[in-house]
Amino acid sequence: MTKLGVRNLYLMPFQTFAPPEAEVHTFRDVVFPRLSAAGLR
């Protein structure tokens, strides 16, 4: 997707009206480190 120029994401958690605490933790602990390792952060 990055080859198509997709580099700007807006995350919309499935639980629309619940605080996205799980997503905060997951991206902090798992996703962002992986993006960093791939040179994308």
Next chain:
Amino acid sequence: MTEPVRVHLRVPGTTPMPDLMKLIDSIEAAGFDGAGILDSQMISRDTFVVLGQAAARTTRLGLFPAVTNPFTRHASVLASAIQTVEEMAPGRVRFVIGTGYTSASTIGRKPATLAEMRACIAAVKTLLAGQSVDWDGTPGRLGYISGRRIPVLMAASGPKAIEVAGEVADGALLLVGFNRGIVERALEHLERGARRSGRRVDDLEVIWAVRVGTAATTAEARRSARPTAVHWGILRWGGHWLEPAGIRIPKLEIPDAVWKITPISRTLPTGRRRSRPRRSFQTTSSPSCATRSAWSARPSIARTASRR
């Protein structure tokens, strides 16, 4: 290093402000690039109040309403609000506006038309540029612009809306689906709109809305995604984006039991719409608000349950 991937997170104002601000703190600390504050006045705390408070306690996080609309506030109020927030978070603010969803359905009206979107976006951009807008013969301008640019983005889901966004806005927040075929098709529409105003897609900021869920297992995550996949992928936009994604589904029939739970016929495409009236949702005390959405139906459901 290649160009980084920026990640923003939607924040619903459904918890008390102190808790909401702690969440904002955690979002910035976690490394997110931005937070979009839900604008749905009957469900979520006021977007611009939350943005102002968030601006005062963050130093890096990008902030934007996600997304506001052209009918619950006058265009001059919208421009004033975002300009005020920007003073508290210089260079960190965007303005994102769409046709409205629950902000419309919860007050018994339809989403804004694309003509209304054009007019509002033009007015807000003009005001934020420090120029005067003619309000039916009364010229007016903001008296306190900062001179810093506030990008005005339009949220869009359908082809025509995407083209309008490409034509009139500084960028687009695209709610279309996260799939190569869909992305390519959406960019074609955005390019078509951009050309109308002598621009190219590369001149625009494009943010891709992505539905996400976290779970302990993939199976659990898929299960939690099913309602969203059906609602957004099939019902709300009539499955428009399934074809570029290479997905074919049989004709969809909605069981009667489902009609009794949520009034979704408004969102069904021609040919899949049921003709039966949804009288079961017309029992609220405010007829003008009845049948608009699941939200308007909830009070009647609750009252029915309490009588049992």
